[in-house]
Amino acid sequence: MRMYDLIERKKHGGKLSRQEIHEMVQGFVRGEIPDYQMAAMLMAVYFKGMDREETLGLTLEMASSGDMVDLSGIEGIKVDKHSTGGVGDKTTLVIGPLAASLGVKVAKMSGRGLGHTGGTIDKLESIPGLTTAVSQERFFGIVNETGIAVIGQSGNMVPADKKLYALRDVTATVDSIPLIASSIMSKKIAAGSDGIVLDVKTGSGAFMKSLEDSVELAKEMTAIGTGAGRRCCALITDMDVPLGSAIGNSLEVAEAIETLKGRGPRDLTEVCLQLCTHMLYMAGKGDVDSCYAMAREAMTDGRGVKTLAAMVKAQGGDETYILEPDRFPKAPYRLEVTADREGHITHIDTAGCGIASAMLGAGRQRKEDDIDHSAGICLCKKYGDQVKKGDVIAVMYTSKEELLNGASKKLLDSYTIGDGEPGDKKLIYARVTEDGVEMF
Numbered sequence: 001m002r003m004y005d006l007i008e009r010k011k012h013g014g015k016l017s018r019q020e021i022h023e024m025v026q027g028f029v030r031g032e033i034p035d036y037q038m039a040a041m042l043m044a045v046y047f048k049g050m051d052r053e054e055t056l057g058l059t060l061e062m063a064s065s066g067d068m069v070d071l072s073g074i075e076g077i078k079v080d081k082h083s084t085g086g087v088g089d090k091t092t093l094v095i096g097p098l099a100a101s102l103g104v105k106v107a108k109m110s111g112r113g114l115g116h117t118g119g120t121i122d123k124l125e126s127i128p129g130l131t132t133a134v135s136q137e138r139f140f141g142i143v144n145e146t147g148i149a150v151i152g153q154s155g156n157m158v159p160a161d162k163k164l165y166a167l168r169d170v171t172a173t174v175d176s177i178p179l180i181a182s183s184i185m186s187k188k189i190a191a192g193s194d195g196i197v198l199d200v201k202t203g204s205g206a207f208m209k210s211l212e213d214s215v216e217l218a219k220e221m222t223a224i225g226t227g228a229g230r231r232c233c234a235l236i237t238d239m240d241v242p243l244g245s246a247i248g249n250s251l252e253v254a255e256a257i258e259t260l261k262g263r264g265p266r267d268l269t270e271v272c273l274q275l276c277t278h279m280l281y282m283a284g285k286g287d288v289d290s291c292y293a294m295a296r297e298a299m300t301d302g303r304g305v306k307t308l309a310a311m312v313k314a315q316g317g318d319e320t321y322i323l324e325p326d327r328f329p330k331a332p333y334r335l336e337v338t339a340d341r342e343g344h345i346t347h348i349d350t351a352g353c354g355i356a357s358a359m360l361g362a363g364r365q366r367k368e369d370d371i372d373h374s375a376g377i378c379l380c381k382k383y384g385d386q387v388k389k390g391d392v393i394a395v396m397y398t399s400k401e402e403l404l405n406g407a408s409k410k411l412l413d414s415y416t417i418g419d420g421e422p423g424d425k426k427l428i429y430a431r432v433t434e435d436g437v438e439m440f
């Protein structure tokens with residue numbers, strides 16, 4: 001195989017065979033194919049795409065480029081969930097324990113936040129003592145004991161994605177559906193669960209800004225999941241508005257706990273119930289309606305919170321923070337951000353809200369940056385709300401007073417206050433399964 005020939009073929013829209021993809025991925029991971037040739041290939045894929053067979057082949061070759069987790073040491077059906085990322089997205093902290101409390105095994109590997117999006121590992125690390133770096137043996141043990149463990153990705157999983165993602169990041173080739181689908185699904189497949197529920201976000205805070213692109217991505221990812229022998233479905237959920245009210249690590253953990261107790265914001269509660277329903281459904285716990293009823297009941301009777309507390313304790317954390325979330329330290333500085341005119345909130349640039357939170361110290365711009373776990377934003381007004389001039393639209397928290405001004409300007413710029421009342425927005429736009437797309 002000559003990499004030059006593959007690039008030339010893909011440049012003209014030709015197809016790569018599975019053997020060629022295998023040799024290309026292996027050669028790249030071993031360092032035999034240089035970055036400049038792989039960058040040219042990525043750009044050719046960006047413009048000419050890949051068909052289903054090529055995308056599945058690329059995903060499986062990436063998944064097997066490093067360690068594949070064998071979850072057979074965990075009893076029962078294991079179901080994973082993946083969100084394509086957003087602002088205020090604390091759903092894993094709600095639906096993981098909820099599904100586990102109903103008998104689904106959740107052996108989850110999560111990531112950190114970067115840029116405007118948050119990450120579950122950063123949120124969990126706001127709980128004193130909790131570790132997300134445990135041995136595989138202990139990981140399996142915790143899932144067998146409590147039904148759930150959430151840890152960081154182990155060192156040698158999917159090295160092909162680590163190298164490819166870094167290259168895509170600097171060659172303007174991130175936003176390609178076959179490349180995003182293979183990147184996400186290679187990690188899910190290597191993580192070993194029997195079922196995968198995908199939460200594909202759409203809107204101003206998501207990777208995919210348009211519903212059409214989000215549905216395309218969901219179709220591609222569910223086809224890969226199914227093609228790899230996993231049960232797989234996707235929900236397309238709204239990320240045109242931050243999810244819930246809290247943005248920032250310990251603030252989001254506290255809101256997730258409230259939601260697990262059935263006292264969360266309406267949008268977060270409904271998205272969590274729907275995602276949990278589909279985790280239960282993937283685990284064969286019943287039809288969609290009965291799974292929804294089970295999830296709702298577990299949210300009101302406190303089973304989910306007990307499971308989260310058990311997981312936190314097993315991962316070395318102080319579970320009293322879960323039982324009494326008021327214990328989370330409050331940031332020393334706060335600022336109320338007020339509306340500068342009267343009207344209705346007609347648009348929120350959700351990525352802008354995520355950036356404002358990161359500017360307060362809740363996120364990082366570079367991988368090595370430290371996080372201020374108490375920093376973040378509580379939104380008091382969201383899309384569609386009516387405001388008068390001077391009404392508080394959000395409260396900001398940080399440990400560094402000097403960060404408040406820039407972040408509050410960014411947040412205010414992210415809000416559009418207009419004259420008319422805007423139309424309703426959906427929370428769930430579609431469900432995608434191997435049988436097709438169901439629009440809501």
Ligand code: URA
Binds near residue numbers: 084174180181184
């Ligand atoms: N998340 C990933 O893991 N990969 C992508 O390509 C995009 C989002």
